[in-house]
Amino acid sequence: MKTSHKTPLPDAVPAKIFMPVLLSMFLFIGTFFGYILPKVEAHLMDRKREMIHALSESAMGSIRYYAKLAETGAISTAEAKLQAASHLKSLRYGPDGKDYFWINDTHPTMIMHPYRPDLVGQDVTDTKDPAGKKLFQAFLETVKESGGGYVNYHWQWQDDPRRIFSKISYVQEYPQWHWIVGTGVYVEDVRTQIAAITERMTFIFLGILAVIAILSVYVVWQGATGETHRREIEESxxxxxxxxxxxxxxxxxxxxxxxxxxxxxxxxxxxxxxxxxxxxxxxxxxxxxxxxxxxxxxxxxxxxxxxxxxxxxxxxxxxxxxxxxxxxxxxxxxxxxxxxxxxxxxxxxxxxITEKKKIEAQAKMHQEQLMQTDKMVSLGTLVSGVAHEINNPISSVMLNIQVFEKFWRAVRPVLDNHYNLNQDLEIGTMSYPQMRERMPKLLQFSEEGVERVKRIVGDLKDFSGHKPSDLRETVNLNEVVEKAMGLISSLTKKATNDLRIDYSENLPTLQGNSQRLGQVVINLVVNGCQALGETKRPLHLTTGYLEESEEIFLEVKDFGKGMTPEELSRIKDPFYTTKRDSNGTGLGLSISDTIIRNHGGWLDFKSQPGQGTTATILLPRYGTDEIQGRMI
Structure with a gap:
C-alpha cells in the first residue's frame, strides 16, 4: 500500500501570527472609535462655536455702523434700526446658504426672524422648545450675565419647521437699542461629518484586515512547506x-x-x-x-x-x-x-529558487502598488476634508468684505463732506484722498482673492471626488484643459520654460464628465513634465477638431527622453511603469485609458527614444457614435 505524504501545517503557527495581528487591529480600532473620533467631534464643535462667535461679532459691527449713522444725524434712530434689521435679515452663510441671524429685544419681543415672520412683533417670553426650555428667557439671562454667550436648545431646521434638531447659538446684546442678536449651528451637522468619517474608516479597516489575513496564511503555508522540505533532505x-x-x-x-x-x-x-x-x-x-x-x-x-x-x-x-x-x-x-x-x-x-525569487519580487511590487493606490484614495479624502474646512473661514471673510463694502459706500459721503470743509483729514498714515482712491481697489483685490480661493477649493473638491462618473455633462475640451493646467501651474513652471497651449476656436462640445477628463489631462501633462529632464525642453498642448471624422482631439507633446518600442507597447498596462525608482504605480495611464474609453474615445501614444512622446486623445463630438479603437 502506498502512503501519500502531505505537507503538514503546524497548528500552533497560525495562532502565533494571527493573534498579535488581530489584537493590534482591535486595539487600533478601539482607540480610533473610543478616543480619536470623540476628540475629532469635540474639535469640530469648537470650530463651529468659534465660527458663530465671529459671525456674531460681524453682525454687531453692522449694527454699530447703522447706530453711528443715527448718531451723526445722517438718518433717524428708527430708520437705523429698520435698516440694520433688514441687513441682518438678508445675510446667509453655511454650506447651503440657509444659516441666518435673528433679533429680539430684552422684553423679549421678536424684532426680526427670516424664517419665522409669524413671531415678529410677538411677545416670546413663554416660547418653549420641544424639551420645555424657555429659550428666549435663556437668551436674556445669558446676555445679562456676561453680555453674550452660547445657549443650547432645540429649534426648527433652517427654513423647514417640520424638522426639529438640537442647536447651539451665540447671542450678544447691543445695549443701546436693547437688542439681542443671535446666530447658531445645528449639532446634527457635526454628527453627520463624524458618521461619514466613521463609515470610511470602517471600510478601510476591513480591507486592511483582509489583506493581512491572506498574507498571514500565505506566510504560514510557505514556512511549513520549506521547513518540511529541509527535514526531508537531512533525513535522506x-x-x-x-x-x-x-x-x-x-x-x-x-x-x-x-x-x-x-x-x-x-x-x-x-x-x-x-x-x-x-x-x-x-x-x-x-x-x-x-x-x-x-x-x-x-x-x-x-x-x-x-x-x-x-x-x-x-x-x-x-x-x-x-x-x-x-x-x-x-x-x-x-x-x-x-x-x-x-x-x-x-x-x-x-x-x-529563481522562479520563487521572481514571484516574491512580483508580490512585493504588487503590495507596493496597492499601498500607493490606498495613498491616492486617502489623499483624495484628505483634500476633500481640507477643502471643506477652508470653506467656513472663507465664507466668514467674504461676509465681512461685503459688510465693509456697504460701510465704505455709506461712510464715504460723510468723509467727503468733512474733507471738503476742513481740507485736513488723515486716517492712519494715509491722507484721505489717497485712501479714497485706494480703498475700492483694496476691496476689489480682497474680494477677487477670496473668490480665487473658493474656485481653487471647488476644483480640489471636484478633483478628489470618488463617486462614479456622470457622463451626461456637456463639456468644452478647451475649458477642461484650461482648468486642469491651472491646477498644476506650479509644476509646469518648474518643469519647462517653454510651455505652449494652442486652443482651437469654436471647438464643438462633447458629452461626458469634465472632472474625469481633467484627471486625464493632468496625468498626461505630469508625465510629460517628468519626461523632460531639463527646463529648456518644450511642452506643447494643442486642441482641435477633425471635421471628416467628427472627432475632437487633444495632443500633448513633450520633447523628453522618449520610450523604447517595448515600453510603448505596455504603456497602458495596469501597474506597468517606467518610473519604479521614483515611486511610480503604473495606474495613471491605465485609469486614463479607461476614462477615455468610457467617453467613447481613444487614447494613443507615439514615441521614439530620444525624440519625445506624443499623447493624443480622440473624443466623439456631441451627438456622434463612439470612436472605434484604431491607431492614429
Whole structure:
C-alpha cells in the first residue's frame, strides 16, 4: 500500500501570527472609535462655536455702523434700526446658504426672524422648545450675565419647521437699542461629518484586515512547506550509500561533492540537467568555475564555517553559472563529510529558487502598488476634508468684505463732506484722498482673492471626488484643459520654460464628465513634465477638431527622453511603469485609458527614444457614435 505524504501545517503557527495581528487591529480600532473620533467631534464643535462667535461679532459691527449713522444725524434712530434689521435679515452663510441671524429685544419681543415672520412683533417670553426650555428667557439671562454667550436648545431646521434638531447659538446684546442678536449651528451637522468619517474608516479597516489575513496564511503555508522540505533532505542524507546515490540521482535539488582543493568529484543528474554540462565536462572542474565573481567571497566564508565536527547547514542564497553563461539563484547549504586524513570532501546541496525569487519580487511590487493606490484614495479624502474646512473661514471673510463694502459706500459721503470743509483729514498714515482712491481697489483685490480661493477649493473638491462618473455633462475640451493646467501651474513652471497651449476656436462640445477628463489631462501633462529632464525642453498642448471624422482631439507633446518600442507597447498596462525608482504605480495611464474609453474615445501614444512622446486623445463630438479603437 502506498502512503501519500502531505505537507503538514503546524497548528500552533497560525495562532502565533494571527493573534498579535488581530489584537493590534482591535486595539487600533478601539482607540480610533473610543478616543480619536470623540476628540475629532469635540474639535469640530469648537470650530463651529468659534465660527458663530465671529459671525456674531460681524453682525454687531453692522449694527454699530447703522447706530453711528443715527448718531451723526445722517438718518433717524428708527430708520437705523429698520435698516440694520433688514441687513441682518438678508445675510446667509453655511454650506447651503440657509444659516441666518435673528433679533429680539430684552422684553423679549421678536424684532426680526427670516424664517419665522409669524413671531415678529410677538411677545416670546413663554416660547418653549420641544424639551420645555424657555429659550428666549435663556437668551436674556445669558446676555445679562456676561453680555453674550452660547445657549443650547432645540429649534426648527433652517427654513423647514417640520424638522426639529438640537442647536447651539451665540447671542450678544447691543445695549443701546436693547437688542439681542443671535446666530447658531445645528449639532446634527457635526454628527453627520463624524458618521461619514466613521463609515470610511470602517471600510478601510476591513480591507486592511483582509489583506493581512491572506498574507498571514500565505506566510504560514510557505514556512511549513520549506521547513518540511529541509527535514526531508537531512533525513535522506543519513541513509545507506546505495539509497543515498539513488536519492541524489533522482533528487530535484542540485547535489555537488568537491574536495579540499575545491575540485568537483561528483555532480548529480539535477545539476547536469539544469546547467547543460555533461558528466565528462565536469571532470576536474573547480567549484569556483560555476560561482560568479561577486559571490566568491560569500562562498568562501560559508565553507570556512564548516568544521570536522559541525557542518554549516544553514541555507544561504547564491548564484551558479550555467553552460550558456546565464545564472540561476539557488538556496544552498554545506556539510563536511567523514573522510580520511588524506582528503576532505564537502557536500553542497542547492535548490533552484529563481522562479520563487521572481514571484516574491512580483508580490512585493504588487503590495507596493496597492499601498500607493490606498495613498491616492486617502489623499483624495484628505483634500476633500481640507477643502471643506477652508470653506467656513472663507465664507466668514467674504461676509465681512461685503459688510465693509456697504460701510465704505455709506461712510464715504460723510468723509467727503468733512474733507471738503476742513481740507485736513488723515486716517492712519494715509491722507484721505489717497485712501479714497485706494480703498475700492483694496476691496476689489480682497474680494477677487477670496473668490480665487473658493474656485481653487471647488476644483480640489471636484478633483478628489470618488463617486462614479456622470457622463451626461456637456463639456468644452478647451475649458477642461484650461482648468486642469491651472491646477498644476506650479509644476509646469518648474518643469519647462517653454510651455505652449494652442486652443482651437469654436471647438464643438462633447458629452461626458469634465472632472474625469481633467484627471486625464493632468496625468498626461505630469508625465510629460517628468519626461523632460531639463527646463529648456518644450511642452506643447494643442486642441482641435477633425471635421471628416467628427472627432475632437487633444495632443500633448513633450520633447523628453522618449520610450523604447517595448515600453510603448505596455504603456497602458495596469501597474506597468517606467518610473519604479521614483515611486511610480503604473495606474495613471491605465485609469486614463479607461476614462477615455468610457467617453467613447481613444487614447494613443507615439514615441521614439530620444525624440519625445506624443499623447493624443480622440473624443466623439456631441451627438456622434463612439470612436472605434484604431491607431492614429
Amino acid at each position: 542524507l543519513k541513509k545507506s550509500e546505495h539509497k543515498y546515490r539513488l536519492l541524489a540521482e533522482t533528487a530535484r535539488e542540485i547535489i555537488l561533492l568537491f574536495n579540499s582543493d575545491f575540485v568537483i568529484t561528483y555532480a548529480n543528474t539535477a545539476w547536469t540537467r539544469i546547467s547543460g554540462y555533461s558528466q565528462g565536462e565536469m571532470t576536474l572542474c573547480s567549484i569556483y568555475d560555476f560561482i560568479p565573481a561577486g559571490h566568491t567571497q560569500l562562498f568562501k566564508e560559508k565553507i570556512n564555517k564548516t568544521t570536522d565536527k559541525q557542518s554549516y547547514d544553514q541555507f544561504f542564497e547564491t548564484e551558479l553559472i550555467l553552460k550558456n553563461k546565464t545564472t540561476i539563484t539557488v538556496e544552498a547549504s554545506f556539510a563536511k563529510m567523514e573522510a580520511s586524513s588524506e582528503d576532505t570532501t564537502f557536500l553542497m546541496t542547492a535548490r533552484d
